[in-house]
Amino acid sequence: MKMASGGALCSLFALTRQGQRTLFTQQNKCTAALGANRRPASTQTQLMSTSSSSENKKIEKNRDLPDYGTTPIEVDQIRLEKIKKWRRKDLDGKSLIEDTMKELETDVDFQLTAKALREKGAQRMSLEERKVRRRALDALGVPDFKTFVKQKMVEEDTSTRTVDVISRKDPTVFQLNIGLYCNQACSHCHVESSPQRQEMMSVETATKCLELLKNSPSVTTLDITGGAPELNDNFRLIVRLAREMRPDVDIIDRCNLTVLHEPGQEDLVQFLKEHRVHVIASLPCYGEKNVNQQRGKGVFDRSISALLMLNEAGYGVPGSGLELDLVYNPLGAFLPPEQAKLEVAYKERLDQDFGVVFNQLYTMTNMPVKRFADFLHRRGELKDYMDLLVRNFNLDTTDSLMCRDTVSIGYDGKVFDCDFNQQLGYGLGTDKVHEGGKTVFDIETLTDLKDDAIVNDNHCFGCTAGMGSS
Numbered sequence: 001m002k003m004a005s006g007g008a009l010c011s012l013f014a015l016t017r018q019g020q021r022t023l024f025t026q027q028n029k030c031t032a033a034l035g036a037n038r039r040p041a042s043t044q045t046q047l048m049s050t051s052s053s054s055e056n057k058k059i060e061k062n063r064d065l066p067d068y069g070t071t072p073i074e075v076d077q078i079r080l081e082k083i084k085k086w087r088r089k090d091l092d093g094k095s096l097i098e099d100t101m102k103e104l105e106t107d108v109d110f111q112l113t114a115k116a117l118r119e120k121g122a123q124r125m126s127l128e129e130r131k132v133r134r135r136a137l138d139a140l141g142v143p144d145f146k147t148f149v150k151q152k153m154v155e156e157d158t159s160t161r162t163v164d165v166i167s168r169k170d171p172t173v174f175q176l177n178i179g180l181y182c183n184q185a186c187s188h189c190h191v192e193s194s195p196q197r198q199e200m201m202s203v204e205t206a207t208k209c210l211e212l213l214k215n216s217p218s219v220t221t222l223d224i225t226g227g228a229p230e231l232n233d234n235f236r237l238i239v240r241l242a243r244e245m246r247p248d249v250d251i252i253d254r255c256n257l258t259v260l261h262e263p264g265q266e267d268l269v270q271f272l273k274e275h276r277v278h279v280i281a282s283l284p285c286y287g288e289k290n291v292n293q294q295r296g297k298g299v300f301d302r303s304i305s306a307l308l309m310l311n312e313a314g315y316g317v318p319g320s321g322l323e324l325d326l327v328y329n330p331l332g333a334f335l336p337p338e339q340a341k342l343e344v345a346y347k348e349r350l351d352q353d354f355g356v357v358f359n360q361l362y363t364m365t366n367m368p369v370k371r372f373a374d375f376l377h378r379r380g381e382l383k384d385y386m387d388l389l390v391r392n393f394n395l396d397t398t399d400s401l402m403c404r405d406t407v408s409i410g411y412d413g414k415v416f417d418c419d420f421n422q423q424l425g426y427g428l429g430t431d432k433v434h435e436g437g438k439t440v441f442d443i444e445t446l447t448d449l450k451d452d453a454i455v456n457d458n459h460c461f462g463c464t465a466g467m468g469s470s
Helices: 006-039 041-062 097-106 108-140 146-153 203-214 235-245 268-274 288-295 299-312 341-352 368-376 382-391 395-399 421-423 459-463
Strands: 173-177 222-223 250-255 277-282 326-327 360-365 408-409
Touching: 006 421, 097 108, 108 368, 108 421, 108 459, 146 395, 146 459, 173 203, 173 421, 203 235, 235 268, 268 299, 277 299, 288 299, 299 326, 299 341, 326 341, 341 360, 341 408, 368 382, 382 459, 395 408, 421 459
Parallel strands: 173 222, 173 408, 222 250, 250 277, 277 326, 326 360
Antiparallel strands: none
């Protein structure tokens, strides 16, 4: 091995000493850095004291912030309120009638029906309608309604039932149709109401009806309908006097909702609340398109706004004692869905989408009469619809048919078994259609009608299909 020269060794020694000094310097820097993080105990205490003092100063300062710290720590329980953008105060006092009349001008089906009514009259139209339904049932091999019911009783061996299942009970529902005038003209309307109809119950007839209510203690419900009953001049008179006479009775207002925005009805919600009126409102869907298709352009927005008005007054709110129920009826020739399940869907959608609450939902089968019958006939669907109703006949519904415990009064004071018979002209005390029959001035109490047979016909299959429509 060759030895390094003296000069080379000196150079190597110098380089080595320099490297050691460099390494020593770097180690001292690292130690100093670690030492900075390892402060003495006295220094740490001093820092903690400073931090605590700073926090106290923040708390003192926050005392000047009145809302800071008021939010609860249970953040999972916090809920955002619905924005009431659907409460359309800009519609208050603005009538829907002009829009309805414009739609009627271009509604071919409505124009055809109106023309037929002018040319033929109500009596002839009801008779023709009856024949069309009867032909459809004949083609299906279906007998008249009462014969059909008795056959079903035999088939199901209903030994516990009376022979005449459609017999009259003590009246519990007193129904008043106080007029056909309405701000809407719905496509399914079985009373054919519209702004063009001017028929109204007179004050004399209304007064007699109130007398009958007073004299009929079995009645528990006063059912006021129309048209839009609230637009009758005697509506508030009837409600006010009925409440005074019978504080116990359930007064129902069959409301189309949009009437709450009509001019002159700005205080209607408060009036209904003061007299504890039970509101049953029509809303055939929780979606805009279906509602407007069946009830007219712009009806959906007005209906949701009206529901919010009722909610603001306490209607539909649990514990308020103010009942708000909704009614669903199908858009076309089909049966309504199961009522309980549909009610759940209605409550979820109306609450989530609009912040609307209500008590109960009722599903109604469309009756094959008047406008809906015309609708089916023009579409060639009447026979199929009658077949649908017959196929889904439910004998159990006959126990609760409205005709059994209801007395229905027309705007002119004539007496009927139900609202459908009323529109078809099937009065009590007569075999003729839209002619003769008893009126409220022929009786002193509703029990005077106990011996009058209930008038049934082929339209009655609509009330016995599925889960019924009464």
